[in-house]
Amino acid sequence: MPPRSLGAFLTAARAALTAPASQRPKPLTIVVGNESADLDSLCSAILLAYFRSHTPPHSATLHVPLCNLDRQDLVLRPELQAALSGSRPKPNNNASAQGVPLDSLITLTELPDDLAANGTRWLLVDHNALTGSLAKRFQKRVVGCIDHHVDEGVVPQPGEDSGAADDKAVPHIIETCGSCASLVVDYAKEAWRQLAEQEPDEATDRILAHLALAPILIDTTNLKSLNKTADVDRRAAAVAESVLGVTSSKEGADPGFYSTYNNNNDDDNNNNTGYDRTAFFDELSRLKTDLSTFSYGDILRKDYKEWRETTRDNTTDLTAGFSSVAQGMGYLLKTIGDREALLEGLRTHARGRGIDLAAVMTVQHDEGGFARQLLLWAFTEKAAAAAKAFVTTNRESLDLKPWGDGQLDSTSDGGEWRTCWTHGTKFSRKQVAPLVRDAMKSV
Template identity: 45%
Template sequence: MAQRVSLKSFLTTARKALTGPASQRPNPLTFVVGNESADLDSICSALLYAYFRTHAPSSSQQTLHIPLSNLPRADLALRTELNAIFPSSSNSVTPDDLITLSDLPPPSDLTPESTKWYLVDHNVLTGELSKRGFDKSIVGCVDHHDDEGVIPSDAQPRVFAKCGSCMSLVLSQCQPIWDELEPHREIDEELARVAMAPILIDTVNLTSKDKTTDWDIKAAQYAEEKLAATLGSARSNSEGYDRGQYFEHLSRLKDSILHLSYRDILRKDYKRWSDGSLNLGISTVVQGLETCLAEVGEKQTFLTALRDWAREQELDIAAVMTVSKQGGVFTRELLIWALGGQEAVKVVKRFVEKNGETLGLEKWKDGELDEEGENEWRACWRQMEVGSSRKQVAPMLREVMKESARL
């Protein structure tokens, strides 16, 4: 059986390889990166996939894979849910151990030709990594979003499947490696907790009928079997691990945003796309708009912050999607603001015409946040089709953007 090290030691080694002199780095450097929103699923999937690929028993695959969290280091402070994942021990990983965009060498010191990239939880490289040309060096992908046809046909692996959490696909890929590794109580416990966190969050503790699939159920069962083996008692009732308590703890930390500024709320879970002519950004917010307006800042404060964020991100279309529970009822809201002139306004209106009925869009608060103009247009709705998250809405918007660009 292959030997392995702790997650903390693994990250220390990966950081040294990345930040050391170019002459001493592996060439090429191999990265695993999640999407630009850098949520639990992306961060944890990249971390575990990189760890297991690095520890693959086959000598032909034993290459250091560097897990990259796709956000600046300063933004890690917004991911308070990360503090719930790692058990408290002297050798446990902390968020400070994670490798972020801030740790990347400058373009003059790290070129696309000197790298290989595995994508998890997305299949189109965006943001800073795309600007630096690293999308030319993608060699593999594991994703639960729609295949956008960008990943090379000869990529290995090239995995696309619908499930609640990308981690479920990552575990299915890594299970043979994990089973071959020599058991280690503390390391296996930490790995299993990292695996379970995004699965529980993304499937609402495996209770969401819209999101939970066989992939998720099998992955959770496998991870909890690893936990049971390390803790020495029945799965999910083991001392030190209770599925329901773990989910509630993660959820409380993840949903605790009302102490943040609107700018921090908008950038906490944010993704950006460009079709070459228009830029789109979507923020997901885990509290309803009414709650935010009451607790964070009133209407004008919110709209000013959203406009400032759109300017900072150079957006033509800015969207905010909320997801929350009100009185035990799962609700979604959608606000879209076309700020980039007439073309952006046309795209957003066409999106509503094409997808409004499918998404069940109903005017929010009698149009309190709406505004119509020739060069700007803003509308907010209750989204009655609650099964459609950003994963579904973003492709709808981007498809209309592509249609507009072709005209």
């Protein structure tokens, strides 16, 4: 059985992955979340890998939880650090010393270049088809998934004659709900209960409970969003909270489910669990939107996606890179750096990725109320034509208005073109990027 302690488990998993090829376990089982590497993906991968590694009959198999991002990007996710702390993060709170450090996680940086696909088995969480560089190397080795996205139909059913999916115990769960972590907890709750009974480790189980609750609360807006929250989200939150000693009177969790840890408070204060749902949710939300410790380079790559399109005349491939930012343009200029620093940071970001059209989409919370801004910077004439076409087509429907007296705008940099707008819709990148891509294809 792999180590019970989460810290020691991660060390063992990392050692298995990074061992010389001849000493690597075969097959090596890897659990990975989707490319956005958001809280849900990261926490779901850790939870599923941990529980599968500790659940008979899989306990002979160490599952490696892989974070689908580069090591240098771990620091861009302070909310994940808070989830790993095992308690509500507060300065001078000794309980946080029991947590697991962010850099103990396993990232794409540790994935060996010589890892042969046929020596691996993959379980996907929070997506059901590999993307990017992992897809080319490993898609055929995917054996199971737990996910809440639309089924793309590429994960083999257990027992299907794919060669890889010979393990009938492998999960194949795709169900709509707020957070994938809810499905993982629901899948593993009985194993978790048995583990807690047979080999109690309160520090580890507290961290696991926080790793489950963090994405569930974030993805369901503290279980309050009626259209996002499903029964399984409430059920899983109740299970995780019962580990923390919170007894639920609601249906879903047996109040004594994790009695191992619920009886050890020797005082009369029934709430002495160090956990408060709303406080934990507020702290995670604050960390997600606090960009004050980051540079422009960090902020522009934190939530970044790019697309490549061929122009209508078939002469040019244009690449557009979209950075989503959890604060407004005013906040950035005030908190991160002035106009010059922003433009320098964005130019460096764009050059480093070889993109023709950079887009920055912001969400403003304070400073004059909620608003969204869109900064477009075209670096070539063709990209400028696409950007202008986008504006012409969408100016009215997006209610585009110049932002900040045009202080970020420029049309004079030899072929370059740059404008910052506010737009009057709720559209995020999911809706705006396709419009920009259409414009790129139209010139």
